[in-house]
Amino acid sequence: MKKGTGLSLFFGGTAYLGMPHNDAFKKLVFEGIEIYGINHGASRNNNITLDIFSIAENEAARRFGAEDSIFLSSGYLAAQLLVQQYFETHQLIYAPDTHPALWIGRPKAPRIKFVEWIERTIKLINGSDQPVMIISNSLNNLIPEIYNFDWLKRIDPHKELVLLIDDSHGIGITGNQGEGIYSRLPQLTNIETFVIASMAKALGFDAGLILGNSAGIKNLRNSPVYVGSSPPSPGMLYAFVHAGEIYAQELFNLRRNLRLFTDLLESTKKLFFINDFPVFLLQDDEIAIDLKKNGINISSFPYPDPQAKAIHRIVINSIHEKEELEILAKWINGNG
Structure with a gap:
């Protein structure tokens, strides 16, 4: 509240955990910068790298309940890495209100209720022989509405598909301990699951995260998009690791x-x-x-x-x- 200028309060934004103004978190960021420098602009597969990248990725996988993870410089890049990995070989099925960062080309998300989209999607997948990638937000932060994905169990178990969930507005605040959605998704043998998130919201630093199983993450590390990209600020990753x-x-x-x-x-x-x-x-x-x-x-x-x-x-x-x-x-x- 500003003193002497009348009432001025702010109830907006996405800094749900107040990280931009958290003194303890800022102190960790400064410590990380002192140790690792401001940035590290080398390719991700460079033979010279910093240990904080693997440390942070191991910690993210542990904290959010996945086998492995990748950090990239932004949530947009995390989304595009995955979508570009699969769009030539899979039919992309987008849920209503899917974030524009997850699209190839101009976004055209269906304007129907999520429950209606579920029924259409199940029918489409069960009646098709084409490989499919389902792309959805974990929740709608505008309404708000948290989505349940138990309906995936109704898909024919002989149909193999890829599931991509954007948990940018859930990671850090949903789940018992802020672990987000990954560990709460149905574990089905016919579905390869990835969860992405922008860390710039609840968790308070500029980076994109991909969570997945070990084999899936290994494949992404061989992608030209990943190989040619720069990592997030190592000082920020240091802060993330130590900010539990x-x-x-x-x-x-x-x-x-x-x-x-x-x-x-x-x-x-x-x-x-x-x-x-x-x-x-x-x-x-x-x-x-x-x-x-x-x-x-x-x-x-x-x-x-x-x-x-x-x-x-x-x-x-x-x-x-x-x-x-x-x-x-x-x-x-x-x-x-």
Whole structure:
């Protein structure tokens, strides 16, 4: 809150765990830069490399429940590495609202309900002999909605396919300990599973991550896209490796703030939300306007295209103070 300039609060963005302003995390970043330098611009298969890359990838696989992982410089590059690996040999089936970074060419995501898309996809795969790659977000952070993938068990077990899930808005905050979706996906012998994520959201540093089994990750390491790419900042990876306790504390703080905010609401009818997820869909345009007029900034923009009706979302993070949540709740309750 800014002093002396009137009320100014921010309830938007994707820094769910408050990492950009976490002093302990910043200290780790500076330590990593002192040890490894600011960047390492060599090819990923260079014979001269830094140990922090393999250390961080082993830690990511352990922390998020996979056999192996790859770090790249961005979530976009992680997505393109996988999609370009398979698009010539597999039919790509995109779920509704799949992020543009996962597309080859111009995005044309189906504008139907996710449950309707599931039924179409099962029917399509079971009736086709073509290899398939399913591409989907793990959740819709705009609504919000967390997707369940148990429906994959209804696909003919003789059909081999690749599953690519974007967990950018889930990793670090969903699951019991922020482990994200990978370990909660059905483990089916006919499906090779990859999960990608931008680490620039909850986890607070610029990098892209791919989680998968050992064989799948090994194949990706031989891709020209991977070989020709530069890695993320080694100092950032050092911070990630050593920030386990920081992430755990901020996840605890986030969930505490979410419980506090919902307890302060006199009614939940004005908001749509999911327990332990930090996005609240505000369904009243007038309240959204009043919030903005009174210095409470939320995420508000037209979707899915610039001519569409604006959607209003409140985003709670781990570093919001009790006073800020109380002020927000008062306005939602109509007592501002």
